[in-house]
Amino acid sequence: MERSIVRNIFINFAGAIAPTFVSLVTVPAYIHLMGVERYGVINLVWALIGYFSVLDLGTSLATENQISKARAANDDSIERIFWSAWFMNLGTGIVGGLLIYLGTFIYITHGVKIEPEFQHEVMASLPWIAVAVPIANVSWVFAGAINGVERFASFNINQTIGTALFQLLPLAAIFCFSPSLAVVIPAAVLARLIAGVMLGAAAFRAIGIRRVRMPQWRVMAELFRYGRWMLLFSGANMIAATLDRVLVGALLGARFVTYYATPQNLITRLNLLPVAMVRTLFPRLSAVSRADADALAHRALAFLNGAFTPCVIVALFALKPFLMLWLGPTVAAAAPVASVLVLGVWLSGQSGILGILIQAQTSPAAIAGVSWIELPVFAGALWCGIHWFGIMGAAAVVVLKSFFDYAVLLVFSRLHVWSIVRNMLVHLMFLLVALALTETISALPVSILAAVALAAANLGLSLHGSSELRGVVYKVWARVTLSMG
DSSP states (O other), X not given: OOHHHHHHHHHHHHHHHHHHHHHHHHHHHHHHHHOHHHHHHHHHHHHXXXXXXXXXXXXXXXXXXXXXXXXXXXXSXXXXXXXXXXXXXXXXXXXXXXXXXXXXXHHHHHTSOOOHHHHHHHHHTHHHHHHHXXXXXXXXXXXXXXXXXXXXXXXXXXXXXXXXXXXXXXXXXXXXXXSOHHHHHHHHHHHHHHHHHHHHHHHHHHHTOOSOOOOOHHHHHHHHHHHHHHHXXXXXXXXXXXXXXXHHHHHHOHHHHHHHHHHHHHHHGGGHHHHHHHHHHHHHHHHSOHHHHHHHHHHHHHHHHHHHHHHHHHHHHHHHHHHHHHHOHHHHTTHHHHHHHHHHHHHHHHHHHHHHHHHHHSOTHHHHHHHHHHHHHHHHHHHHHHHHHHHHHHHHHHHHHHHHHHHHHHHHTTOOHHHHHHHHHHHHHHHHHHHHHHHHOOOHHHHHHHHHXXXXXXXXXHHHHOHHXXXXXXXXXXXXXXXXX
């Protein structure tokens, strides 16, 4: 991979670390101050808002794709693309806000098991929940514009500040007023608004916006033609990403959402490197030829497996002790569930690279159809898994879906399948061994030794097969020895 790509991956990776630490610090405070059930309810509210993100219509990714191409071609259409996308998402966001107002009312009263007191608190926050949708929609356009011109440092600075506001402002409201959802939700939406304004200012600077332009129907039509497949491609995945916790809430109650979603949110933070790579590679894959894109995707998958798998191995061994220290024995009892979900996170990282290759270089229409056909099957499997096996059943179904998604994306990406699958299976065997050992080893010193040995063996194997990974390790080692000298 080019030096600029590797540099941007590290910028995006570093930018994701600070928000992760903010979340790790604040989550125990939220659970302590709000209680297990209230915290479960607010997780469900954010999941519901996430469903209405499909009204983005794929415009934010279309904006990033079109701006990256305009930048590569050195033409003057960037401002037209930006304003057309902004007005589109503002309009769909307002429609989404009206829909979620009604949808939240129906869901909270009939779709989830929560106490009447918490129902009343959510009802009092309905206008704020509705406002959150257009704020999110226009913020995604800002993010797409910044990433389209590869100003990743600016994006990550704003993302870090935005995450800190989103986590800390509601906590301040709890301390100053009360832990009521009628206080916490408005504070969180206000934090999103401030972060959105800051992101907008960064987008204006990044692409040189000087004045407001009216949207152009031709540009909006082009964005929609590309974005409609992005909508279908990513819309089903957006729904599927939170459907497990929604069904856990519906079948088991809001309390179990906390036991399931809190460890899930923690292990999702492991995907910092895959997310950094996806964010970096998408504009580049959009701007290069298909042959170059295929070669870049191959190298990226090998690099990701080599760098990410050792981290996941260590995380599997550290998960239960960390949950015990972080949230106490009650939530730590869900450590086996989180360990299973780790496999899904690992697979999703690879699927993300395959997905952006499809989005950038081919029509994702066919894979979009598969995603929507799969969704009701996934929902039925989740219902059965939760009904029969509780939250462990939900985790198992999520991982099975991750395997299926990986296989489908690999086929539709039109890459040379065998070399990629062979590499994936070798790393998967390491993870399955680590998962088995975490369940059988109880002594901490032995566990640490096993984690180090497995991670070292996996990294050594990866260094042997990936020149990109060897280059990165060499550069890091050179800088360390230089600083020590």
